[in-house]
Amino acid sequence: MDHPNVREAVRELDAANVPVLTMVSDIPNVPRIGYVGIDNRSAGRLAGHLLGRLSESKPQKVALFAGSLSYRGHEEREMGFRHILAEEFPHLQIVQLRESLDDFERGYKEAKALLEAYPEVSGIYNIGGGNRGIAQALEESGRAKEVVFGAHELTEHTRRFLLSGVIDFLIDQNPLQEARESVLALAKAARRKPIDGSTLSIRMQIVFRENISA
Known part of the structure; x- marks a missing residue:
């Protein structure tokens, strides 16, 4: 977490000669030895590209x-997503950003509220966790086939929703490699x-229903 x-x-650990390495989400401008993870800005751009290509070419x-x-x-994923939509898919309007706190119940409630407030929404990109709650709300709404839903990480729950067609694509990273x-660093x-x-x-690996591993 990028917090004062x-x-x-981190600075106190460095002063005590304890090496610090960031994973998954970086904290720049601190004395860390390195960062291990995906390029999150590129991940956001990739998500925007996929969602844009899978959406209809009309205002949505x-x-x-x-x-x-x-x-x-x-934050970097959000920036990447917003930038590529502005550059290549200006017909797609971002109407809301909601925080799920990577929690199932919070994600479910926020997604349910979103779909009620914007029944015409045609695309959802989940930057973080809480995919199961968002996917369940989308499935229960009966609009899963109409809404392009992109998310991150192949898990037990996202696999199920990918196979059922509720999730359209996943951007997966390799936690074992991370x-x-x-450890090596x-x-x-x-x-x-x-x-x-x-x-x-x-x-990063793009996972669709058609190329999901057994």
């Missing part, structure tokens, strides 16, 4: 969900060995 208290804690309304914009990664790269830091670059990028 977190930044201060779309909505965003975020776990929390206190996470820099979520964990492995993080910290091990190098502990031995005072140089790390190859401050950013260790994790490759």
